[in-house]
Amino acid sequence: MTKIKSSNLGYPRIGEKREWKETLEAYWNGNITEEELIRTTDEIRLTNLRKQKNQGIDLIPVGDFSLYDHVLDTSVGFGIVPNRYDYTGGKVDVDTYFAMARGVDQVIASEMTKWFNTNYHYIVPELNDAKPSLVENRALKYYKEAKEKLDIDGKPVILGPITYLKLSKGFEDRQFNELVDVFLPLYVQILQQLADAGATWVQIDEPIFATEVGEDVLEATEKVYQIFAREVPGLNVIFQTYFEKVFHFERISKLPVRAIGLDFVHGDSLELLKTYGFPKDKTLVAGVVDGRNVWRANLEEKITILETINYFVSDDQLIIQPSASLLHVPVTKTLEQKLDPIILEGLSFADEKLQEVSILTKGLREGRGTIQNEINEVNEALARLQATYRSNDAVRNSVACLTEADAERSPDFSTRIKQQREHLALPLLPTTTIGSLPQTPEVRATRTKWRNDEITDQAYETFVENNIKRWIALQEELDLDVLVHGEFERNDMVEYFGEKFNGFTVTEYGWVQSYGSRCVKPPLIFGDVSWDKPITIKESVYAQSLTDRPVKGMLTGPVTILNWSFVHDTTPRYEVMKQIALALQKEIEALEANQIKIIQVDEPALREGLPLDSKKWTDYLKESAYAFRLATATVEAETQIHTHMCYSNFEDIFDCIDALDADVISIETSRSHGELVSTFEDNTYFKDIGLGVYDIHSPRIPSVEEVKENVNRALRTISPKQFWVNPDCGLKTRKEEETIRALQIMVQAAKEIRSEQLAIQK
Numbered sequence: 001m002t003k004i005k006s007s008n009l010g011y012p013r014i015g016e017k018r019e020w021k022e023t024l025e026a027y028w029n030g031n032i033t034e035e036e037l038i039r040t041t042d043e044i045r046l047t048n049l050r051k052q053k054n055q056g057i058d059l060i061p062v063g064d065f066s067l068y069d070h071v072l073d074t075s076v077g078f079g080i081v082p083n084r085y086d087y088t089g090g091k092v093d094v095d096t097y098f099a100m101a102r103g104v105d106q107v108i109a110s111e112m113t114k115w116f117n118t119n120y121h122y123i124v125p126e127l128n129d130a131k132p133s134l135v136e137n138r139a140l141k142y143y144k145e146a147k148e149k150l151d152i153d154g155k156p157v158i159l160g161p162i163t164y165l166k167l168s169k170g171f172e173d174r175q176f177n178e179l180v181d182v183f184l185p186l187y188v189q190i191l192q193q194l195a196d197a198g199a200t201w202v203q204i205d206e207p208i209f210a211t212e213v214g215e216d217v218l219e220a221t222e223k224v225y226q227i228f229a230r231e232v233p234g235l236n237v238i239f240q241t242y243f244e245k246v247f248h249f250e251r252i253s254k255l256p257v258r259a260i261g262l263d264f265v266h267g268d269s270l271e272l273l274k275t276y277g278f279p280k281d282k283t284l285v286a287g288v289v290d291g292r293n294v295w296r297a298n299l300e301e302k303i304t305i306l307e308t309i310n311y312f313v314s315d316d317q318l319i320i321q322p323s324a325s326l327l328h329v330p331v332t333k334t335l336e337q338k339l340d341p342i343i344l345e346g347l348s349f350a351d352e353k354l355q356e357v358s359i360l361t362k363g364l365r366e367g368r369g370t371i372q373n374e375i376n377e378v379n380e381a382l383a384r385l386q387a388t389y390r391s392n393d394a395v396r397n398s399v400a401c402l403t404e405a406d407a408e409r410s411p412d413f414s415t416r417i418k419q420q421r422e423h424l425a426l427p428l429l430p431t432t433t434i435g436s437l438p439q440t441p442e443v444r445a446t447r448t449k450w451r452n453d454e455i456t457d458q459a460y461e462t463f464v465e466n467n468i469k470r471w472i473a474l475q476e477e478l479d480l481d482v483l484v485h486g487e488f489e490r491n492d493m494v495e496y497f498g499e500k501f502n503g504f505t506v507t508e509y510g511w512v513q514s515y516g517s518r519c520v521k522p523p524l525i526f527g528d529v530s531w532d533k534p535i536t537i538k539e540s541v542y543a544q545s546l547t548d549r550p551v552k553g554m555l556t557g558p559v560t561i562l563n564w565s566f567v568h569d570t571t572p573r574y575e576v577m578k579q580i581a582l583a584l585q586k587e588i589e590a591l592e593a594n595q596i597k598i599i600q601v602d603e604p605a606l607r608e609g610l611p612l613d614s615k616k617w618t619d620y621l622k623e624s625a626y627a628f629r630l631a632t633a634t635v636e637a638e639t640q641i642h643t644h645m646c647y648s649n650f651e652d653i654f655d656c657i658d659a660l661d662a663d664v665i666s667i668e669t670s671r672s673h674g675e676l677v678s679t680f681e682d683n684t685y686f687k688d689i690g691l692g693v694y695d696i697h698s699p700r701i702p703s704v705e706e707v708k709e710n711v712n713r714a715l716r717t718i719s720p721k722q723f724w725v726n727p728d729c730g731l732k733t734r735k736e737e738e739t740i741r742a743l744q745i746m747v748q749a750a751k752e753i754r755s756e757q758l759a760i761q762k
Contacts, residue, residue: 067098079092104699161184296381300378331511447491465539493602505526525566577624599642621656625661632661693727703745
């Protein structure tokens with residue numbers, strides 16, 4: 001009898017100490033050669049494979065590694081390079097690959113947006129006039145590498161054709177089936193080459209089916225997978241989904257594939273089995289270990305779920321794995337030296353999750369009794385963890401007493417904005433930045449020295465104040481209208497508050513990739529959240545003392561803090577969100593009491609957290625808007641509340657954006673190449689707004705004409721009286737010289753358009 005197998009969907013790329021990030025940035029900065037880049041990243045990839053082999057994983061993913069993004073990898077494998085790049089065909093070289101991701105000289109980068117409901121960003125394929133061909137079979141390359149160098153018969157991972165096309169742009173909906181026909185033989189070619197090389201299993205990722213798709217997509221999917229089965233009959237294809245239950249499960253379960261991968265952590269896949277059963281001719285790949293959170297799995301609960309699943313499928317029909325790629329969690333907890341030992345033993349990062357998969361596989365293969373010691377050890381650890389949960393009765397009582405009126409700001413926007421404009425006396429089309437300013441190597445190194453007690457608190461505070469003073473002067477010299485203090489004291493917009501609020505814990509090495517080489521370190525929420533002393537007042541007040549121009553107080557909003565943290569499930573997420581909102585409310589009141597009259601409460605993760613199941617949207621958006629308003633509702637009318645949001649499909653949350661009742665919202669738009677402006681062309685928005693006029697995720701400097709074009713398109717829909725001019729996002733990751741030059745151009749463009757608009761008004 002075939003034994004139950006273990007599997008993994010994908011492994012973090014970044015290395016235990018972000019060696020991947022350091023290597024990429026060294027190449028971009030010209031400090032290493034392409035040969036050194038490839039050699040070092042090859043070793044990181046092989047290390048990842050060795051670790052999975054040593055964990056005893058049966059089906060080890062190959063081809064999940066990337067130098068930037070797996071969706072971009074798929075595009076360049078098909079030779080899909082926009083016409084604005086210098087590409088004449090054949091395998092795409094490394095510099096063109098990075099140019100598509102980051103931009104170069106006068107060539108803008110491709111659009112970047114969120115990968116489903118995660119904080120990972122992918123590069124959006126542009127299919128305008130594309131003539132795809134198979135120029136590189138990456139899956140084949142990495143399959144052969146694993147086999148030849150490590151004796152691993154890997155499981156190639158491929159982004160499926162339906163998901164790839166649904167995430168692409170540059171074509172009309174009516175052209176979808178035509179494009180399916182174009183890409184279909186290329187995918188067959190990939191699969192045939194893998195089969196010829198000896199691959200037995202292939203994972204084809206189709207997470208788009210965790211969302212609702214139309215009949216045309218279902219029919220195209222049936223055609224695609226029927227052709228795969230006909231043309232490459234000996235290959236065991238896993239139709240892999242994750243992040244939610246599968247919509248149209250009845251149809252999907254009948255596809256002619258060897259296996260179907262379901263997420264048993266997010267969405268109710270178990271209910272699908274109970275309702276529809278599972279085909280006898282297929283293998284169920286069960287994602288039972290949470291691939292998106294870092295808390296240790298309750299093995300007793302998981303083995304019970306697997307035993308229930310095993311009722312619907314025989315042993316030779318079952319593979320056990322995480323719920324999603326482990327790309328979304330840190331690499332290993334073994335490096336953590338400063339965490340509370342009880343919290344540490346309650347954590348599970350990527351390596352530990354693979355251990356959990358191996359233990360569960362053994363338990364189901366050989367019987368629950370064979371892993372009883374592990375179950376007991378976990379139960380004891382989880383009991384100790386639960387006993388240390390930091391409950392706060394006062395916070396819980398405050399949340400329990402909340403009403404709708406507690407989240408209503410008075411007076412209404414139309415009244416407030418008149419008072420704010422009179423008080424602030426800003427010019428037409430005011431200019432500002434989003435918040436953070438360049439964190440140079442010196443800034444990061446000094447913070448590290450301070451954390452390691454190599455310099456005194458006073459020395460560090462003086463260093464931060466000197467940077468604030470220098471950049472306030474620079475912003476005045478640039479003639480920006482609303483300034484920022486620069487956030488030189490902050491490591492990350494969420495982690496910083498995780499270090500200050502009660503109820504949070506932070507890690508040393510809990511890094512996760514967000515986009516490109518940008519990694520974030522989400523804090524852990526393990527307790528009721530509360531505020532007991534000012535967090536941002538010192539730096540904000542100091543910055544304001546240096547200038548007559550308004551300086552924004554900078555905070556991160558409750559929805560984003562929640563979505564960009566690893567939250568323990570002791571308290572429901574919405575309750576935690578309201579706790580965070582109340583803590584922020586006190587910080588906002590403290591800023592206002594210290595004469596900070598513009599306060600920005602960023603919510604870049606609001607759209608990201610939107611459930612994939614649209615039936616859950618209403619509750620999530622209502623709860624998110626309430627939490628934001630709860631944080632900001634107590635300020636005076638003259639205090640202007642700003643917020644900021646990152647790349648997303650904003651048409652889905654337009655009403656929620658309005659319901660936030662922020663006075664000014666800034667949105668990243670430049671990488672959408674102006675397309676996002678159409679959301680505001682189709683919907684009337686009465687509050688003030690800044691649509692990002694240049695891309696800060698790219699090192700290239702925009703031209704004045706480019707910035708003016710972006711502003712003028714927006715002004716065809718939005719009144720100049722409502723419009724703010726700002727970059728796309730915070731400038732933390734950019735170099736100083738890039739930042740200064742780009743802001744000079746932005747201000748010049750704003751002044752020119754301001755003069756033009758004033759002339760029109762006369």
